Amino acid sequence: MSKEIIRLEGIKKSYGQSEVLKGIDLSVKESEVVVLLGPSGTGKSTLLRCINMLTVPTEGHVWVDGQDLTAPKVNINKAREHLGMVFQEFNLFAHLKAIDNVAIGLTKVLGVKRADALERAKKELERVGLGDKLDLYPGQLSGGQKQRVAIARALAMDPEVMLFDEPTSALDPELIGEVLEVMQKLAQEGMTMVCVTHEMHFARRVANRIVFMEGGVIVEEGSPDEFFDHPKTERARQFLGKFNGQFD
Amino acid sequence: MQLTFDRIFTYLVPYLLGGISVTLSVSFFALMIGAVVGLLLAFLRVYGGRVVQILMTAFSAVFRALPHTVLLLLIYFVIAGSINISKYWAGTLSLAIISCVYQMEIFRAAIESVDYGQMMAARAIGMSQVKAIFYIIMPQALRRALPSWTNEAAGVIKASSLVYIIGVVEIMRLAQYEIARSRQPFAVYIAVALIYFVCVWLTSFVLRKVEKRLAIPDIS
Numbered sequence: 001m002s003k004e005i006i007r008l009e010g011i012k013k014s015y016g017q018s019e020v021l022k023g024i025d026l027s028v029k030e031s032e033v034v035v036l037l038g039p040s041g042t043g044k045s046t047l048l049r050c051i052n053m054l055t056v057p058t059e060g061h062v063w064v065d066g067q068d069l070t071a072p073k074v075n076i077n078k079a080r081e082h083l084g085m086v087f088q089e090f091n092l093f094a095h096l097k098a099i100d101n102v103a104i105g106l107t108k109v110l111g112v113k114r115a116d117a118l119e120r121a122k123k124e125l126e127r128v129g130l131g132d133k134l135d136l137y138p139g140q141l142s143g144g145q146k147q148r149v150a151i152a153r154a155l156a157m158d159p160e161v162m163l164f165d166e167p168t169s170a171l172d173p174e175l176i177g178e179v180l181e182v183m184q185k186l187a188q189e190g191m192t193m194v195c196v197t198h199e200m201h202f203a204r205r206v207a208n209r210i211v212f213m214e215g216g217v218i219v220e221e222g223s224p225d226e227f228f229d230h231p232k233t234e235r236a237r238q239f240l241g242k243f244n245g246q247f248d
Numbered sequence: 249m250q251l252t253f254d255r256i257f258t259y260l261v262p263y264l265l266g267g268i269s270v271t272l273s274v275s276f277f278a279l280m281i282g283a284v285v286g287l288l289l290a291f292l293r294v295y296g297g298r299v300v301q302i303l304m305t306a307f308s309a310v311f312r313a314l315p316h317t318v319l320l321l322l323i324y325f326v327i328a329g330s331i332n333i334s335k336y337w338a339g340t341l342s343l344a345i346i347s348c349v350y351q352m353e354i355f356r357a358a359i360e361s362v363d364y365g366q367m368m369a370a371r372a373i374g375m376s377q378v379k380a381i382f383y384i385i386m387p388q389a390l391r392r393a394l395p396s397w398t399n400e401a402a403g404v405i406k407a408s409s410l411v412y413i414i415g416v417v418e419i420m421r422l423a424q425y426e427i428a429r430s431r432q433p434f435a436v437y438i439a440v441a442l443i444y445f446v447c448v449w450l451t452s453f454v455l456r457k458v459e460k461r462l463a464i465p466d467i468s
Contacts, residue, residue, distance in 0.1 A: 054368055081374035091369035095387045095464050105373040108383050139465035150369075157373055 002030045005161055005192050011050055011060035013043070020046050021057070022216040028161070031190045035203040035224075038213035039239060044196040045088075045165050047213070051194065052083040052163060065160060081109060084154030088166040090146040092138040092153070098125060099134040102153045110157070124152040128182050144175030148182055155186075162186065164195040200243050204228055212236050260439035263426060268443065270418040274336070275405045278343035282404070283397075285344075286351030291381060293352065294359045304352070311349040316410050319346060324414040339411030347404050354400060358393035359385060391462055398455040402448045409444070419443055 006028040013021040020043045028034050036044040049055035050062060053069050053076050062069045069079055093101050102121035106112040112120070125131055128148040138146055147167055154162060164183065168176040180202050187193055187206045197203060203210060203224060210227040212220040212235075220227065220236045231237045293304035311319075319342045328338040362385050370380035412420035423440045427433045 052372060054372060077371075077374045077376050079374075080372060083372075085369075085372040087365060087369060087372075089363075089365050091363070091365035093366060093369065093384055094363075095384075095391065104383065105375075108379055109374045137465045153373065 002032075004029050005032075005065055006051060006194070007061075007063040008047075008050070009061045009063075011047065011057045011062070013046055013050065013055060014058045020216055021050070023060070024213075024216075024218060026211065026218070028192060028194060030192055032208050033187045033191075033193045033195070033206055034209050034211055035207040036194065036196045036211050036213060037198075037200075037203060037239070038219075042214045043216045044213055048085075048163050048165050048194060048196050051161075052080050052085055054085070077109075081105075081157055082160045084151075084157060084159030084162040086147065086150050086154055086162065086164045086167045088169050090138070090143070090150050090170070092141075092146050092149055094138050097135050097137055098130065098141065098149045101138070101149055102156045105153065105157050120156055121152070124156045125149065127155070128152045129178070142175060143171045144178045147171065147179045151179075151182055151186075159191075161192045161194065164193065164197065166196050166198070168197065168199055200228075212239065214239070256435055256439050256442075260426065260436060261443065264419050264422050264436075264439055264443055267417060267419040267422045268447075270336070270416060271405070271408050272447070274340050274343065274411060274416070274418065275401075275408045277340045278347050278408065279401055279404050281340075281344035282347030282351045282400075286348045287355050287386075289348070289352045290355035290359055293356050295377070295381070308349045308352060311346055312353075314346065316342070316346060316407050317413060320410060320414060335411075335414050335416045339408075339414055339416045343404060343407055343411070346407075347400060350400055350403070351397070354393050354396045355389065357396075358389040361392055362388045391459075391464065394455065394459045394462070398452055398459070401451050401455060405447055405451060406444060409440075 004027055006026070008024055008026040011021050011024040012019065024043075024047055026034075026047075036047065038044055046055055050057045051064070053062065057070065060070065064079060064083065067074070067079060069076065092098075093104065096104060099118060099121045102124050103114070103117040106117035106120060107114055122131070122134060125134055128151055130145060130148055130152070133141060133145060133149075138149070141149065151162075151167075167183070168179050171179065176199070180199060183193070183195070183202070184206050195203075195207075205224075207224050210222060210224055211218055212227065212231075212233075214235055220231065220233045222232070227236065228240065231240055289304055289307070292300050296304070320339060323342045324335065324338040327333075328335070333341070366384050366388065367377075367380055370384040371377070375383070408418065409420040412418060412424065415421070419440060423436050427436050430436070
């Protein structure tokens with residue numbers, strides 16, 4: 001049995017009166033690809049952000065690689081160095097060229113020498129198929145290219161886990177494929193991944209496990225085949241029904 | 249002594265330019281002090297706790313409501329008397345204080361205009377908040393602030409003409425001397441206006457060049 005990398009225990013998150021997460025337990029093992037599915041506004045993104053503590057849970061514990069990130073006096077910056085995150089809105093650093101977007105974490109966070117960082121950044125951008133866009137600014141890239149730079153930026157930090165927060169939701173339909181392709185390649189290379197997405201084909205093809213959430217709780221969990229072919233709960237069936245058009 | 253318009257360029261302007269180094273240096277120091285302190289206060293106002301935010305807002309409201317002349321005289325007659333600073337620095341300091349609150353507002357607006365996702369992405373790769381501000385937020389905010397900052401620079405150069413009331417010898421002070429001598433206020437003030445126009449125009453021109461040079465696609 002492979003090593004457990006992420007363990008969430010009893011995660012709750014409230015904003016004022018509204019409870020977005022109502023007690024979530026989740027464990028992710030090394031090289032596992034977990035896809036979080038569910039209707040909008042059910043706390044998937046919030047849960048993902050709890051893993052690297054961009055959102056601090058109101059209750060519960062987050063363990064990454066054996067370290068409790070919710071414990072007091074944890075150096076959260078240090079912990080985040082190896083938790084790559086990709087955002088729906090890309091969030092590339094707008095004032096930096098593609099190559100510097102990837103290199104800045106190396107130089108300013110890990111203290112790598114600039115020349116080495118640029119070398120590494122170039123390699124990462126080539127890996128996502130952008131070796132010819134090194135000197136372009138985010139404003140000069142298409143959405144799909146931006147998102148691939150964002151993936152390269154996260155990969156440059158040698159993450160143990162990659163967290164994807166609806167990485168293709170802000171993309172034009174014709175640009176989605178190039179991003180999913182990079183993600184699939186990553187999964188095949190053994191990267192541990194947690195993805196929030198609405199791309200059902202991707203989920204079915206790439207995920208090892210589907211976690212279906214609704215109303216701040218996990219409703220159903222299982223292998224992609226189990227989940228898509230024989231959903232156990234009525235709510236999952238209803239949810240999948242809305243995507244029927246996507247399946248042949 | 250006969251003083252006419254054709255002597256504006258041969259006599260008046262050269263004479264008044266004797267004060268330009270003081271005018272420009274007072275403006276420069278006021279702007280720079282205002283920029284450093286204003287930027288710091290702007291970051292405190294945006295990222296500081298609630299108490300800091302309230303303090304900054306109050307500070308800004310008070311000094312924006314204060315006329316330059318009032319602060320100038322207050323600092324010169326009340327504060328300069330007790331801590332012994334020169335007229336030059338009393339004048340510079342009062343301009344700096346008022347400019348500082350305006351610059352704080354300029355920088356605050358610029359910082360707040362940077363998308364929150366930038367901070368999140370910076371934190372997500374392990375940057376501390378301070379590093380994220382320094383390497384990610386500030387470079388973008390400063391670029392966005394530059395057009396408004398250019399206006400503020402012009403404003404401070406013009407406001408520096410007020411320090412003559414506490415006896416600092418700059419362009420306006422020389423103009424007073426010349427008017428007392430020649431009784432030709434119209435010609436003298438035309439010459440003064442010309443000099444200020446050129447100073448402000450040149451400053452704006454240079455800053456617009458800087459703005460273009462630093463421009464990045466998709467920002468500001």
